[in-house]
Amino acid sequence: MDFKDREEFIIKKYQQDEEMMIQLYAQWCLNHGIDPIALYQSAYPGQVQNEALLKAVEEAGQEELAIDSGTLLEVLQVFGNDDLAFAVTEEIQKLHKK
Template sequence: MHRKQLEEQIIRNYERDETMMILVFAQWCVNHDLDPLALYKQAYPDQAENAALQQAVDLTVSKHEAGEVPDETVLGVLSLFGNEELAFVVTEQIAKRGRKKAQS
């Protein structure tokens, strides 16, 4: 494989993996009755609408159809792609859910 082809393959793989990360985040939100677009806006208030996130939201299924997305998985993929601000917002949501359970 030539250098240019290798670089193009690496870029395609990164984009595919990034798309999967966005879908994992969006499905995790749906599974926990959270709005992925609102959480994203909370994490990145100065960014314009995220077309990739909107596409991922369109691909999500209801939480009754979806498999579980563990908290650790969504936090791991967000961190892997450098979405620390979004991981922080997700962590806050996890903590809120934990407090609600403790009060029940």
């Protein structure tokens, strides 16, 4: 595998992992009755609509998968989504108060 092939492989793998992170986030939100798009926009108010998130929300409704809150927070932080992880943490705290 030459350098260019290796570089393309790494980029593709990162994109796949990022897509999985978005799917986990969307599923976790839906599992807890939280609007994933609204929460995302509250964490990143200046960003335009996230097409990958819209797709993940559409797909998440098709099957329910249990997502641990701690795991979700770790995954968000690995991808540098600290603002979103903070917003999710606030939602977790609200859920525990109910």
